[in-house]
Amino acid sequence: MDNDRYSFRICLMYHDIYQRTPYESGFQDKKAFPYKIQADIFEDHVKAVVRYCHEHPEVEVEFTFDDGGISFLTLAAPILEKYELRGTFFISTAYLNTPQFLTTEQLAELAQRGHRIGSHSHTHPMLTELTEEEIAKEWTDSVNILHPFVTEEMTASIPNGDGSVVVMQKATEAGIQRLYTSIPTTEVTRFMSIQVLGRYVVLQGMSAEDVMKIVCNNSFRQRLYIRWQVLRCVKDCLGSQYERIKRLYFRIKRESK
Numbered sequence: 627m628d629n630d631r632y633s634f635r636i637c638l639m640y641h642d643i644y645q646r647t648p649y650e651s652g653f654q655d656k657k658a659f660p661y662k663i664q665a666d667i668f669e670d671h672v673k674a675v676v677r678y679c680h681e682h683p684e685v686e687v688e689f690t691f692d693d694g695g696i697s698f699l700t701l702a703a704p705i706l707e708k709y710e711l712r713g714t715f716f717i718s719t720a721y722l723n724t725p726q727f728l729t730t731e732q733l734a735e736l737a738q739r740g741h742r743i744g745s746h747s748h749t750h751p752m753l754t755e756l757t758e759e760e761i762a763k764e765w766t767d768s769v770n771i772l773h774p775f776v777t778e779e780m781t782a783s784i785p786n787g788d789g790s791v792v793v794m795q796k797a798t799e800a801g802i803q804r805l806y807t808s809i810p811t812t813e814v815t816r817f818m819s820i821q822v823l824g825r826y827v828v829l830q831g832m833s834a835e836d837v838m839k840i841v842c843n844n845s846f847r848q849r850l851y852i853r854w855q856v857l858r859c860v861k862d863c864l865g866s867q868y869e870r871i872k873r874l875y876f877r878i879k880r881e882s883k
């Protein structure tokens with residue numbers, strides 16, 4: 627992709643898309659559900675983004691998807707293709723050929739239809755909790771499996787949120803040239819030979835208007851970045867309690883709807 631063509635690029639981070647139930651694709655753990663988006667709503671997002679980018683050719687919006695659920699091929703790709711777009715699909719390779727995830731043949735089809743394929747580690751662990759050797763293995767195992775499906779540079783996204791210097795270093799050593807994080811920023815930075823990009827997470831319940839606030843509104847994006855920094859501080863202070871509190875928050879939010 628040509629980085630100089632655009633004033634800036636906004637990367638959106640999706641996970642699974644579903645038709646009727648979040649169980650259709652990807653991880654079956656309920657904590658994955660807030661990240662799954664219903665197909666019609668996803669199409670509304672795409673339509674709104676396409677309309678905006680048509681009027682603002684200086685802006686590029688990249689649709690990225692994490693994990694490797696079967697909906698990458700059955701729902702996400704067809705909706706993007708309907709609007710002449712291609713997505714960036716990050717695969718946790720240990721889940722290939724398991725229920726609700728892509729098969730190797732489906733991954734090949736996704737690549738053949740012009741979508742970009744990248745790594746999302748091999749087993750989707752919390753990379754920062756692994757030893758250096760284990761981190762290296764996560765990236766190399768995944769990259770080795772994905773090589774036949776990657777025609778351009780090797781890209782990757784970090785599973786379960788944040789990375790670390792070691793995570794980035796091992797990614798570089800595994801041949802990854804571009805790494806996507808979940809830090810809500812449009813700033814592109816460099817670490818050794820790797821290009822590091824931020825992404826804006828899209829959650830269940832977000833309307834096309836919510837997504838367009840990310841795309842169009844610089845001060846909204848800045849607020850998201852500040853909120854992310856605050857959350858990171860809270861996360862550092864709470865340690866292992868953080869995930870439990872986050873799940874509780876999503877449950878209260880769901881039940882209050």
Ligand SMILES: [Zn+2]
Binds near residue numbers: 692693746785
């Ligand atoms: Zn993931």
